[in-house]
Amino acid sequence: MSKILEEVLSANEHYSKNFGKKGDLxxxxxxxxxxxxxxxxxxxxxxxxxxxxxxxxxxxxxxxxxxxxxxxxxxxxxxxxxxxxxxxxxxxxxGMMLFDDDIMRNLLSKSLDTATIGAKGWEDHGKGPGSKEASYVSFLxxxxxxxxxxxxxxxxxxxxxxxxxxxxxxxxxxxxxxxxxxxxxxxxxxxx
Amino acid sequence: MSKILEEVLSANEHYSKNFGKKGDLxxxxxxxxxxxxxxxxxxxxxxxxxxxxxxxxxxxxxxxxxxxxxxxxxxxxxxxxxxxxxxxxxxxxxGMMLFDDDIMRNLLSKSLDTATIGAKGWEDHGKGPGSKEASYVSFLxxxxxxxxxxxxxxxxxxxxxxxxxxxxxxxxxxxxxxxxxxxxxxxxxxxx
Missing domain, CATH: 3.40.1050.10 (Carbonic anhydrase)
Incomplete structure (x- = not known):
């Protein structure tokens, strides 16, 4: 089990133990x-x-x-x-002010890995394949x-x-x- | 100003006053x-x-x-x-288990007011006009x-x-x- 999954479930156990009357909402x-x-x-x-x-x-x-x-x-x-x-x-x-559709589509066409932003803008260090599917998405x-x-x-x-x-x-x-x-x-x- | 707007802004003022180092996140x-x-x-x-x-x-x-x-x-x-x-x-x-697209489209075609659910299902007591626009929406x-x-x-x-x-x-x-x-x-x- 991943560390995050474990932490979330343990936090949830604590929350549900002290749930009080919230079940009646x-x-x-x-x-x-x-x-x-x-x-x-x-x-x-x-x-x-x-x-x-x-x-x-x-x-x-x-x-x-x-x-x-x-x-x-x-x-x-x-x-x-x-x-x-x-x-x-x-x-x-x-984060929505740091890119536009062209940038996002270009990044995703190169790889599906996480890109990083630096002085020169976004850079993709990931390995392909990417996907052209983003041409069909408006990222808003x-x-x-x-x-x-x-x-x-x-x-x-x-x-x-x-x-x-x-x-x-x-x-x-x-x-x-x-x-x-x-x-x-x-x-x-x-x-x- | 509405009561809700007043309450939200007053809660926000309290939150921001005790914001601590969260501004550095x-x-x-x-x-x-x-x-x-x-x-x-x-x-x-x-x-x-x-x-x-x-x-x-x-x-x-x-x-x-x-x-x-x-x-x-x-x-x-x-x-x-x-x-x-x-x-x-x-x-x-x-709430998503209480209706389907047909019910929702029918309700919205009658009026834009809030409907209520009873023993006989959803009922619209609102006054029209409604809208047929919901035919273009999947409510999921x-x-x-x-x-x-x-x-x-x-x-x-x-x-x-x-x-x-x-x-x-x-x-x-x-x-x-x-x-x-x-x-x-x-x-x-x-x-x-």
Missing amino acids: ALPPSRHFAILTCMDARIDPAKMAGLSEGDAHVIRNAGGRASDDAIRSLVISYKLLGTKEWFVIHHSDC AFKDLERSVVEDVQRIRRSPLVPSRIPIYGFYYDVKTGKLVEVPEAMKAGKA | ALPPSRHFAILTCMDARIDPAKMAGLSEGDAHVIRNAGGRASDDAIRSLVISYKLLGTKEWFVIHHSDC AFKDLERSVVEDVQRIRRSPLVPSRIPIYGFYYDVKTGKLVEVPEAMKAGKA
């Missing part, structure tokens, strides 16, 4: 809201936003982007499980953090499946300070 | 692994799996499904940020929990962009006990 989020944010390891949405188990839906992907899949999740979140307010939260120092990288929040709030707002009464709040999380920073243009675009 | 996950799980409000991945800020990528969507977007995120996770092991974790009592619901974990591990394993050396561990989380339960067939399918 209902399925729908008790505080009726959802957060869409990045998969970044430095973000702990529960701590960042003050969530206890049972409070809120949390959707995460690379970048916290308003992908079709994130919108699928948000639609299920309100239509079947009653959330009424949504947050879109990107963050500073995001971005260059401008605040702009990316605005665009994602706008994309959710525009979905024909999203009721206009749901407010969508646009923020970014500053990984240096732990602070949520409002993006005024996104807040405007997300108004109910 | 590096971008790549220090424990080199990623978790794909459900957006369900009862799941706190950090507590469930023993994560501190900076440890691991966490990807979440409705069901914890291996959607194209989840695979996009996993590919970025290993190729650019060096994760080496992945967990797919679905859970008991998942499932009927069999363990089967869904197997299928998602298999789908990730089959991706031409996923190196065969990455082990993919298949589990479900029991929301009544807080325990991670291994899905043997998924573990087999996810072997490196």
Whole structure:
């Protein structure tokens, strides 16, 4: 068994031993809201936003982007499980600002190994074969953090499946300070 | 300002005031692994799996499904940020087992308001107009929990962009006990 697998299972055993009454929590989020944010390891949405188990839906992907899949999740979140307010939260120092589709497709065409970034940009030291499959994938990288929040709030707002009464709040999380920073243009675009 | 927005910002202020040295954390996950799980409000991945800020990528969507977007995120996770092991974790009592595409499309065609589930199944009490847009969306619901974990591990394993050396561990989380339960067939399918 890998060290990580062992550690995760041992942490889980500890958690489940002290589970208390959390087994009685209902399925729908008790505080009726959802957060869409990045998969970044430095973000702990529960701590960042003050969530206890049972409070809120949390959707995460690379970048916290308003992908079709994130919108699928948000639609299920309100239509079947009653959330009424949504947050879109990107963050500073995001990995999504370090590449674009061309770079990623080029790296993956050379090898499937992990690349490294240096002064000259990304370098692939891996051995092939790579794959051309990445030509069929949009990786949803971005260059401008605040702009990316605005665009994602706008994309959710525009979905024909999203009721206009749901407010969508646009923020970014500053990984240096732990602070949520409002993006005024996104807040405007997300108004109910 | 909504009560939820106020509460989230106040919790965040408290968190950032006690941020300590977390501002120094590096971008790549220090424990080199990623978790794909459900957006369900009862799941706190950090507590469930023993994560501190900076440890691991966490990807979440409705069901914890291996959607194209989840695979996009996993590919970025290993190729650019060096994760080496992945967990797919679905859970008991998942909302995704309470409907299918037909039900969801029918509900959304009637109204965009929240539906309720009773003895006779889902009922829409909302006022229209609804939207036919849901015909273009696969909501990725499932009927069999363990089967869904197997299928998602298999789908990730089959991706031409996923190196065969990455082990993919298949589990479900029991929301009544807080325990991670291994899905043997998924573990087999996810072997490196």
